[in-house]
Amino acid sequence: MKNKISNTVKRGVVYVRVSSLEQTQGTSLEGQKEACLAYARRQEIEIPESAIFIERGESATAADRTELIKALEYCRIHNGRITAFIVWKIDRFARNKTDHFALTSQxxxxxxxxxxxxxxIGDDPIGSMLEGMLASYAQFENDIRKQRCEGGMQRKIEQGIWPWHPPLGYIHAKKLTDRRKNRPDEPDPDRFYHVQRxxxxxxxGKYAAVEVCRMMNEWxxxxxxxxxxxxxxxxxxxxxxxxxxxxxNPWTGEKYKGQHVxxxxxEEYEQIQAIKQELSRHLNRPRLILNPDFPLRRFVICPLCNGKLTGSWHxxxxxxxxxxxxxxKGCPNKDKGILKDDLEDKFVERLLEVSPREEFLAAFEEIVLDVWRSxxxxxxxxxxxxxxEIKKLETRKERLLQMRMNGEITPEEFANHKNSIDNQITGIKISQNESHTDELDMETVVTYGTEFIRNVAKQWQEMNAKQRQRLQKLVYPEGISYDKTAGSYGTAVLSPVFTLNRTFTGNKSSLVAGAGIAPATSRLCIPLRFSPPL
Structure with missing residues (x-):
């Protein structure tokens, strides 16, 4: 096998990167490197000194990613002897989903x-899903496209057409030549009757699911x-x-009559659900990680033991x-309840206290836009x-192919040189994609983001549980403690925007455009509940 590992020793590569000149002069690079090496030791992965690559770019949007290309080349040269490519965080590896999967494919x-x-992250389904989510987190433009796409899919559902593949027993109505799905799904003549039966x-109610399953196989x-x-x-x-x-509708939970047969x-569907509920009512079910009744669960911290509060009905x-x-266990506050309404009402009051002032928002918006335009x-x-650079490399690939067709080089030499060129193209394309951020309508982005955080308390009250938890983490990334005796929240770490608001003196010079203004400012536009103007 081509990529068979020659021995049992696990070896890896470490790649660290920062997105600003300030970070290269601070401790960010060294901190990332030490964290990666510590992780490798825990996982028993050997990291040679020559396998540590540090990207010291002055800007994430203008970096040539020369060290990334070197790291990929190192992996190619040591093909079969390297099993792990270690980064501190997914967005240090690639800033958008397309680049991420291009690199992981490489x-x-x-x-x-x-x-x-x-x-x-990992190779299991949950790990793969998490990896995909993390890889696409910073893609504001993709989030906007997704919102528009979701709007189109929701309209299809309202019209009675399922926009995705139908369940077993139906044939997908969208053909390869169709741009969109405009017809309801049709019964599968080979399976419809069996599933219906x-x-x-x-x-x-006479048979369990496993018995019906056995019957279907007998049919x-x-x-x-x-x-x-x-x-x-x-x-x-x-x-x-x-x-x-x-x-x-998977976004709203609303039900619509489908056009399909x-x-x-x-009534039969409800009968099936009633039977399932009756059969499983005595089973021990796992507690919900996201409980819609308790949005502050696993977020608010006990001041005595630093444990996260849970929630329950009595x-x-x-x-x-x-x-x-x-x-x-052992905490003096164990099982001493705090009324849900009291804790949540006081959290809203705290959000009102940290909401940015109008003079800060105006100055912040102006500075961000000035930096962006420059x-x-x-x-x-x-x-x-x-x-x-990409054109030159593509020309080299064409010459390489011609040499192989003329028999001037062996298949192994061709594959080796081609992979080397592909590594360089991959690294340059990432930088090329990041350079397209100038096409973003930053005025709309910043207006949308500032409008959102201006009314952060009201936004939290109107959101569903999942959206509330995301907003809470945006404001207090490390959570916040609550003292039941004092009846108040404690001091907590605020995210950068809210911290700047507190230290703002009214003078624009007190606001320093930090790392990541471009394009990370798009993260102000939290895709939680409404879309920015088109």
């Missing part, structure tokens, strides 16, 4: 897996991949309202009451330079 050629010191059989049922029915898939089908002719009636004489409480010229110059 590493995969050499049998190398990406490791993040500060983020739990199985659902109706379960709805009688000769096979999935689209030719596999027999299994219990996990059967359980998923039993929960699917699509079979009852109902489409559920249903397999069962809504049955009173006439009604149920909601409390937050510390659940740490950098646009540099972005354009960089883009032209990157385009020229």
């Amino acid at each position: 590493l995969a050629k050499y049998g190398i897996r990406l490791h993040s010191v500060t983020e739990q 199985a659902l109706k059989t379960y709805a009688t 000769g049922f096979r999935t689209k991949t030719g596999l027999p029915m299994r219990k996990q898939l059967m359980e998923k089908m039993l929960r699917e309202p699509f079979y009852a002719g109902v489409l559920v 249903p397999m069962i009636s809504w 049955k009173g004489r006439n009604k149920r009451h909601a409390y937050y409480h510390c659940h740490t 950098r646009k010229v540099t972005f354009k110059q960089d883009r032209v330079k990157f385009e020229e």
Whole structure:
């Protein structure tokens, strides 16, 4: 096998990078390097001194990524002897999703897996999902496209057309030649009847899911991949309202009548859910990490033990009451409840206290835009330079291919030189993509972001639980403690924008444009509940 590891010793590469000149002169690079090396020691990964690559770029948007290219070259040269590519954080590796997966694909050629010191990513489904989410976190423009796309998909659902692949028993109505899906999904003649029969059989209440699953296999049922029915898939089908002719909007939870042919009636679907609930009512179910009733759960900190508060409902004489409480064993505050309404009302008051002042927002917006405009010229110059470099490398690839066709070089030599050129192109394309940030409508971005944080307390009150937790972390990234005895929140670390607001003296010179103004300022535009003007 090409990428087979020659021995049992795990070896890796460390790549660290900062996005500003100030950080290169501080401790950021050294801190990243030490954290990466410490991670490697914990994972028993050997890191040679020659396998440590430090990118000392003055700007994340204008960096040539020469060290990244060297790191990729090192991986190519040591193909089969390196298993890990270690970074401090995903956004140090690549700033957008496209670049991220281009790089991981390049590493995969050499049998190398990406490791993040500060983020739990891996090859398992959850790790892969988290890696994808982290890779796309800073992509403001992609977030805007996603919002528009979601709007189009929601309109399709409202029209009764499911915009994605339908569940088992139906054929996807969108053909390869179709640009959009404009027709309802059609029954699959090979599977529709079997699935319908199985659902109706379960709805009688006489058979468990595993028995219905066995029946389907006896009927000769096979999935689209030719596999027999299994219990996990059967359980998923039993929960699917699509079979009852109902489409559920995944963003709002609202239900719409589908245009497709249903397999069962809504009454039969509800009967299936009632049967499932009855069968599972005695099972121990895991507690929700995101409980919509307690948005401050796992965020507010106990001042005595530094444990995170949890939340629960308690049955009173006439009604149920909601409390937050510390659940740490041995803590004096253990199980001493704080009324949910009291804790959340005081959190809203705290958000009002830290909300930015109007004079700060005006000065901040003006400074950000001034810095942005001054950098646009540099972005354009960089883009032209990157385009020229890519053209030269593509020309080298064409000459290399011609040499191989003429028999001047062996297949191994061709593959080796081609991979080397591909590494350089990958690194330059990342820089090229980042240089396109000058096309962003920064005026709209900053206006949108400042309008959002201007009313941060009101925004929190109007959001759902998931959005509230994201906003809480934006304001207090490390959480905030609450003293039940004093009945007040303690001092907590604020995120940079809110910290600047507190130290602002009214003079613009007191605001210093920190690292990441371009393009990281787009993170002000939190895609939580409304879109910026188009």
